[in-house]
Amino acid sequence: MTPLTSAKTRPVRLADIAKAAGVSHGTASNVFARPDIVREEVRERVKAAAEAMGYAGPDPKGRLLRAGKVNAIGVATGEPLSYFFDDLFARVMMASISQACDATGAGISLVSAANSEQLAWNIQSALVDGFIVFCMEGDSRLVQLARERKLPFVALDLDSDDQAVAAIGVDNIEGAGLAARHLAELGHRHFAVLTLPCVDGRFGPVTQAQVEKASFSATRDRLRGYFGELARFGIDVSLVPIYETVNDEKSVWAGLDHIFSGSSKPTAILAMSDKIALHALDWLRQHDIAVPRDVSIVGFDGVPEGADSKPPLTTVAQPIAEMGRRAVKAILENYGSLSRQLLPVDLVVRSSSGPSPA
Amino acid sequence: MTPLTSAKTRPVRLADIAKAAGVSHGTASNVFARPDIVREEVRERVKAAAEAMGYAGPDPKGRLLRAGKVNAIGVATGEPLSYFFDDLFARVMMASISQACDATGAGISLVSAANSEQLAWNIQSALVDGFIVFCMEGDSRLVQLARERKLPFVALDLDSDDQAVAAIGVDNIEGAGLAARHLAELGHRHFAVLTLPCVDGRFGPVTQAQVEKASFSATRDRLRGYFGELARFGIDVSLVPIYETVNDEKSVWAGLDHIFSGSSKPTAILAMSDKIALHALDWLRQHDIAVPRDVSIVGFDGVPEGADSKPPLTTVAQPIAEMGRRAVKAILENYGSLSRQLLPVDLVVRSSSGPSPA
């Protein structure tokens, strides 16, 4: 009979207050879970005991085991956690995922890992009902770990290679083709391409053959889309300079330094992400190259920042909101069937693209 | 002996594969948790059984109950979940929180609720080791619910009123004073204030007395800071127009329409958030009012976007990264002691403020 001591040493359990109130733990549980079926007098007594003993309410840890459902979906990435808040594309995607979760009352768990040792553990021990995986690169390890959990699983933007993995994405080849055709139809014949990463960490000029070996399928497919369409306009794609960036300001600026230091300057730039395009816009402005008078540029993704840039960015918009919605739906409704959804992209023409100066 | 059927009806448990492998569940557990203490021959046998039966590995739900620690911190807000990805300030804060979590291997659970009914349940059933609560307004209900969980708890940016709540914030009065003094010392005598919300949802001109009744303490304190300092410079603050915004473009623009339609136009604007200030910058540019030549403006928060605006924004920078780090540390190390930390703010002078035109 030293409730104070035991309350100090270990948290109060439902069984403790049941005993204190002189009822069974079954009844005590009902007081919290289904108060209506407990007689008022008993209910008040139990609640009073809970209050007196400083009971924090039924512990979700216990409930979870019984219920089986966490009511939260995990969003995983190989990047650091802050990727979700730093990256333009991830941000929009997360906003749409969170709206879908809000609508259904589900929570979101962010899962990541600095080192790959941690990654495995984080994925294996994440308390979630399913995973949405951000696959910026051929993160096959991440995908594999997530699938091993045997929970509902959707990959966003994954390579089209493995048909067994559920994935939601866009047709990168088609989207890139749209961008290239748009510029070609405006009369442009001198192109340059700023790519997303092919290999981890490095940046610099690359060849078409090198991009073909990229681990990130979006990089490969977008280049194929660009060049496929350009070739159709009779442009010799082997002469088009390709510069690999790591999707940040530094590498993009280095790329433009490189591209515009050559003898034949492009009049049109194909950027594989809006982020690249927006950094490029900054570089061009600083170098007094007018957009779109001197140079046109088309991005990829359709992030909202593109609408407010100077000039507003022409881009290939992914249906990001729709992708997020579908991903959440797939997890919560546990589609076993969904194997691969390719959503349509949309060329959004704004003011960063115009007729070729020549 | 119909493993296929039973595997279909219900997920495979550790006990199932233990039986299949002919070992006790204790040993089976060791195979996964401490493989080194199990004889290799047995280990292989168990792993083979697991593989054969399609076992997904030890279920974290079960582990959790025993271990007691979730290894994740909950971040809660009264706003919709997308707030974390949309709002400038929240984004920076979340980036710093996630860096701190990454460093320690902890996960992040985002908790929110569209309606207040859901809120209670979401907070009560969140699987977390502690809460960091974003208190943009006097969300006392949110704070109360979180505290009832009796988990480690930290509020960010809460009113200084309730001393019992652990909170990390800045001295809003001091910060606002810094901004006001900076402008006053530049010779400005004609001010206008754009406030954060006082009451949910509405916006429009307000009086000092109305702001004093704001439920959001930061709004109150920042106005006090502004006016306290302005009064020190002999400015009659009762003549300074105050416009309440809801921290979005529409209300800010409406505010400036209102303020600049009056007879005496301000030369200096005090904005209670960088977001407000950045929207104001857009409005001023569209109305051909040069900053800082015609009008100076100072923001509050210190978000990175302020450094890239045109012109770059003078602002009162909160130590957002440090606040995030401390909050995470407080949760993970379960400071019972931390009651209230006020961190220093920093006036960052950029180009949006200059000498008064008069």
Next chain:
DNA sequence: GCCATCGCTTGGATCGATTCAAGATACGAA
């Protein structure tokens, strides 16, 4: 050949709740 030691394995207890069939109580009707 016996005993001590070492190392792996075992089975039960535990984490904290929910659920359900069965039992108990109270109340009204015959």
Next chain:
DNA sequence: TTCGTATCTTGAATCGATCCAAGCGATGGC
């Protein structure tokens, strides 16, 4: 008074793992 019914309450089973004391077998020393 007795039985039936409606309403609570009870206690055991369950969720899926981890942990630990005790047991057991093999090995090596004397």
